[in-house]
Each structure stands twice: as C-alpha cells, then as structure tokens.
Amino acid sequence: MNRQQAGFDQLMRFWLDTASARGVVARLDHSLSQALEQHDYPNAVAQQLRHLAGAAVALASNLKQAAKIVLQAQGDGVVPLLCVEATEALTLRAYANVREGASVMADTDLASLVAPQGNGRLTLTIAPDDGQMYQGIVTLRAGNVAELLGDYLCMSQQTATRLWLRDDGNVLEALMLERLPEAQHDEAGDRAWSALVAQADAAFAEPFMPFPFAVWLNDVFSGHVVRGQEPRAISFACSCTLERVHNALRLLGADELQSLLVERGEVDTRCEFCGKRYRVDAAGVRALFAPADATRAPGSDSVQ
Template structure:
C-alpha cells in the first residue's frame, strides 16, 4: 500500500560547481487548511499562500529550534497577515481584512499600503531576534529579496506564487566562497543562476515538479537535489494556553469577565477557530494551586 503523495514539503538543492544553494517549497494541504478557517477574498488568499511559502523557505535556511513568525501590518484593506512556522515544520496562518475595500485585482501595494513586515525568530533557547522590512516591493517575492539585501548582506532571491489551491516558492542563496574563490567568478555565476530563475513563469512554478523545474532551468549545470522535508498545518492553541491567558489577567478581572459574559468566557483561536469555554468554577480552579502563576500573592 502506497502512502498518499507528499503535497507539503520543502526540498533543498545545491550547485556542485558554484557557491549557490537553493530551496523549493510546495504547499497544498496545509494551505487548504489555512484557507478553510475563514472566507478570504482571492487577493488575500494569494498573499497568505505566498507568505506561507516564504515562511517555509526561511525555516529551511535558518538553523534553529523554535518558531519563525512573519507578521505583516498595514493601515490598508489588509491590516494583518501572520504566519507561524516551527522548526518541526508545523505551519499556521491568518489574515485580517476589510472585504468591502478589496477589488479582485488588488496589488500588494493597494492591499497593504505603507505596510511593514516583521520577521521574528523565537528560539527555544537563546535570544529572540527580529528584523523589519517595508512592504515596498511590487510583490512579496521582491520584499523578501529586499530584506536580505538590506539585513543579511548575503545574496538571496525569492520567487513566490500562489493560486488559491497551491503555494509554491523557490529561494536561491549565495554560500561562502568555497568552490569559487574569485569574486568575479562568484558574481558571474550568481548573476547566471538568478537570471535563469527569473525566466520562470508563475504557471511553471505552480505546476511543474521540482525535478522538471530544475532540469528546465539548469540542464547545463550540475545540480544535486536532496530529500524532501515534509510540512503540515498544525495549530498550537490549547485549553491550557487559553487558561494561562486568563490567569495572566488576575483573578478579579477573570471572575469579572465571567459575570460580564453571562456565566462563561469563550476564547476562540483565530488560527483554527477552535473554541475554549471557561465557566466560574473553571476560572476558580485555574487560580487554586496556580502557584507562582497566580498574581494574588502580589495583592495585599
């Protein structure tokens, strides 16, 4: 019996004769799960797909255990796009939007004017890191490319596409000088591989297998393709986390909320629509034996 074909994965490749590596991503099931949670207008669904693809590619380039968070904010029709992808490759995402302000052909600039993208790496151990980039590119691919030009000083290019069913992406990145010691040679081969990648059409990126795609672009190069790394949609919400959020309010405020909401508090997860209910006895229970988490010992 065969397993279902992998629909969600990243796959790394490397050029044997130049100091360049690449990563490709394909998302279907996880993308469908994210879109199933809300009724997104098409331009928002496409942006979400592209941002999911970018997050998956970035998790592949960053060696860390923890969480990568991409958060794009604007004062336009799409005030928030948010994707979280863990080093275990669990991915989730959401968007806030004003449907009445969104046309079918809206561009990134129209959806998120003066937008800013925050890229946060939250490792299980060690310092949290955040980088910011203005969403001033023509599309998200250009914005991510600009981010690396400004912040990393490492040649990095992104190609991101989504069509509401599939999200695909490719990344090329320069490696430290190893096979090519000469700066001019390095620059020439980087120029060469990125120019070829830029001939990719959206249709090719969305429909061709990685092998076919790489052969079409780089049949004259020695390219090595590595094993796929699966991804999946998974939400990290839980009753425990929701309870902790109530505990952080303090006992009086949490009890007051129960009263104001007619006997129970509903906490909804925006990512997956899961709903957690807490009544007065649930809330009392949270503060009994909450130990150091209880704020009451600071109240006299």
C-alpha cells in the same frame, strides 16, 4: 507518479556546486488550504497569506534547532495584521485580522491592504523554543512578498538571496536561491549568479508544472549539477493549547474575566489560527487564580 513524488506539500533543499549556490524548493497544497479553510478571508488577503506561507516555510527549512519563523505584516489599513508561522518541522499556520465591513479589491498588494498610507512594516522573527529571539523589520512598500523579502534577506544576510513565489490559487510554489558566502565575488562569479537568477526567472514565468523536484531543478538549472536532499513533508498544524489559553486569560485579569462571566455565563475564546474554541466556566476562572499549590506551607520550597 503520486502527489508526494510530484512534490506536493514537500520541500527540498539543494546545492548547485557548479555555481556556489544553494536553494530550497517547495510546493504547498493541502497544507495551505487546511491553514486557510477555517477562515473566510477575501481573496486578496488569502493570496497574500499564501505567499507569506511559502516564504516562511522556505526560511524555516534553514532552521537548525527547534524554532519558528514568524512573518507579520502590520499597519493601519483595512487588514491591520497578517501573520504566518512556520516551524523547523515544516508545519505552518496563518491568520489575518480584517476590519469588519471592509471591502477588499481582488489583487490588492500587501502594502495596499496593510498600510496604504505607507506606514506599514513587515517583521521577520526567528523564535527558538530555547534561546534568544531575533527580529528584523522592513518598511512595507509596493511590490510582492517575494521582492520585499528577497531585498530584506540580501540586506540582512549580506549575501545575495532571491525568492520566487508562484500561485495558481491551488498550489503555491516557492523557490529560494542563496549565493554561498564562499562564492567567488569577481566578475565571473557575479556573471554565474546572474545567469542562475535568469534561469529561475525564466522557469517561474512558465505555467505551473508539477514535476518531481529533481527533474524540475535539473531542467531549470540546466548546465549545472543539482544535488538535492531527501524531500520533507510540509503540513498544517496549530500550536494552541488549553494551557496557553489559560495563560492569556490570566493576563486579562480576574476583574475582566468576571465581567465576561456576568455578561455571557462563560469565557469563550477562539484560536485565531485554527478556529478551535476554548470555553472556561466560572469554576474554571476561579481555578485560574487559585494558588498553584494551596497545600504547600508558606516559605516551603520542598516538593511533595
């Protein structure tokens, strides 16, 4: 069994017809270590980013068009921002802003890192490449990412949704279960859903076992028929481009860039997600503010 067959950096959507539920299972391995290797985050920060990444990828697998899921935890703590993005193509990237000189204890939970005083928030953004952005916000409280997001999803989608995340430091495993809207909402239906949740709870209490998804799911949800889609690959990818850097620099303004040039001889920026450096010299800065088409006659809309 190779790594792909064993579900490493793979995601599979599945249906449990016998329980009116559907779900997503994913194992993140190299994709996650690549997303984090550019950074030297304290363990607790990397751990929370890993969990957010697992959740973001599971959510992104439900996207029906070119779009990204952005999960951001923001507050006034030693880690004012953690940000993870996952796309419909199951690429992911992540970064955190850690205050300089901050000491972060191991195993600190998300709320304690981001907002120990209680005024933090977790934002879920669905940003289509083309179309209206959607944003939902939940107040950060003590608890793990799976609980926080699970509660939020139940509220916003008005259908029961549960999320499980399991991390052994190398591999992160995510499972999301959704009760289908057409499920029977009577006592028997509620009992069937609770039984499924108990089966998943029991599976996640066990040590990590890298079986192929189909084998693992049949084992976890014994008594049900599991129908799965073909697994899809998860990978690390950053969407930063020189053009986006130029746009961001334009927003800073010519005066600010000029003073940076005087101070350092060039404008040196670094992508916060992947660490790639973009250097712009004096001529490059001038070009940023040059008219888009100097040869075009004023008032003329014709394209030459």
